[in-house]
Amino acid sequence: MKPESGVKPRLFAILQKEFIHIFRDPRSLVIIFLWPILMVFMYGYAITFDIREIRLGLLDEDLSTASRDFVRDLTGSGYFRITQRFSSREGIEHGMLERRFTAALILPKDFGRDLRTVREVPVQLLVDGSNVTTATVAVNYLRSFYSLRTLELNAGTFRMPFSVEPRVWYNPDLKSAHFIVPGLVAVVMMMICALLTSVTLVRERETGTLEQILVSPIRPFEMVAGKVAPYILLALLDSAMVIVFSILVFHVPFRGNAAFLLAASLSYVYCALSIGVLISSRAKTQQVAMMAAMVMTFLPSFLLSGFIFPIASLPLVLQAVTYLVPARYFLVIIRSVMLKGVGMAALIKPFLFLLGFGTVVMAASVRRFKTNLED
């Protein structure tokens, strides 16, 4: 048997070599398998904009039953927690500077009496705007609390004529993990297939082993295919782990068709690989490849895909850019399959985009790769 001849044995030899590279380094291997698990836990638990227990400083100048009731009901909602009480305005600014609370509520003298006699009763809220997220939420909570209070106050004369009846579809308990965790698949696959492959291809060039491979009978296509194949396997394994963990730990439903998801994943992997090969066809050093991969793959998949931050809230220019981010389309697919359970028909457009994107970029980069090798 002559292993040197024929496409298959040569491809197999490269594959074997790359596998040996990966398995010789147990540390990376541990990271590759530990990473998705840790990501699932961190992202599943850590990301929530459901802000509660905002630390509140309180100055109650009235000290009446009415003011105490007001404060009790406000903190009883769970949105605010009083961390410091003041007897005068002095010290409030200092307390905020030292981050002892995010907002301070001031109930004026005669608050209780005014509630019964005066038409408009002012309540003051001072907010530390340096933490925009919490500050916005604090203001909104207080606003809706006082609208409710206003209505309660006038319950004798006036009733809230509307009741809002929310019906939430697809994610009835509004769990952020159901949204975020399946999305991790898009980031994980992009990291492994684009970041790691672009670097591994450039490595051969940087360390000089590329020339040795090129004078051997191995063709460029065989080399690229053999080198990236193990990463495809790793990426799919990692993705499967993310999906399994999201189902087991966070009870994310899986309503749709697994086979279709696999097909979509493969076309997404194809996109990621095409970008990886494109970068490696141009970069001369691994550092350059890595930096380029960061800008072209990691950042857009994380920030411009709707993974965490909604696309509709972006400025228009950035919204336009998101149409070129494969992760955007893959996220629509994986979320629809898992949470909505909608069929292939509704997802054919994003699926075709992924295939098209991958093919265009791959064609450009393989061509580029060949000319670069012949130089």
Added chain:
Amino acid sequence: MRKIVYIIRKEFLQMRRDPPMMALLFIVPIVQLLILGYTVSTEVRNIRMAICDLDNSPVSRELADRFRHSRYFQIRDVDRQQTRIGRLLDDGRVSVALVFPKGLSENLARFMPTGIQVLMDGQDSNTSTIALGYVSGILENYVQDVLALAAGRLEGSDLHLLRVEVRVWYNEDLKASHYMVPGIAVFLLTLVTSLISAMGLVREKEIGTLEQLLVSPVKKHELLIGKMIPFSAVGFIELALAILFAKLWYRIPIVGNLGLFALFSLIYLFTTLGIGLLVSASAQTQQQAMFMTVFLMFFFIIMSGFLFPVENMPLTMRTLSYLDPMRYMITATREIFIKGATLHSLYGQGFALVAFSGVIFTFAVWRFQSRMK
């Protein structure tokens, strides 16, 4: 001493001879400053909405108008029947649908409470929660206006209104960029300095030049210092870039003392360079070094409060976040930039950073020295 200078010069020469790398060292931060400053905002806008008006009365039309004029919603579809809504949600063309029931205005006139159905695509729970808040807010506002009108008409009646005066300090317009950009500066410093120091050292190992350096008369500590100084310089250039962007592009008034910020950055650099050094002591290839560093970065970013407020996290996560040195640096930077905090209110952060830097860097140097034997 002279030998250190030689190493430093070699490093800078190497950087200069690698124009793509130089370009990327500037392009990467600029792209991040541009994207991150705009992406991360808690204000959810342009929520796509469908309205199904079964009442078709002046009241329901007025309500629909209020939603149309709100900058939070984008009305994509108005219909008199309820048949299409399911499809619109399924296809993802809208994420919220309102149903004004028949008899809305009659009920209102007779003070009968009416249920307004809000159908929501709950996939993105954060956006949905916020959207529901907006819907309630707009309805409440409408009621308040009707109430105020009634109060005006019924002079001397028993209506009382609470009025909340909100005063925001330090960042009056609650601009997200004021909050994010100082964080991006820290993120860039962390990412770039730890990555280039990790990969830079492993590169010499991988292509075999490290051995040559080690058999040369250069001592190990000289090699280390000579390598670390250029990496620190790159870090400070990134910071300068971030500050420039903050001032000129985002027009953020930096109220604090930049000298204090530089001091904190310098202390923090020992942490990031220490991490790079630790990684390079264990990694054999640049790929490994990169992967390990990126792995650490994921932990750092999530736990630091850079993107997601630490206060909201479950207790375990909050406890873990104390192990993230970036957390202290992010807090200190925001406090200095936005609030003009002085050293006096940042002792805690300063102390934590000194401790982290001391421990990580010492350990890294020890590992590096013993690995090189």
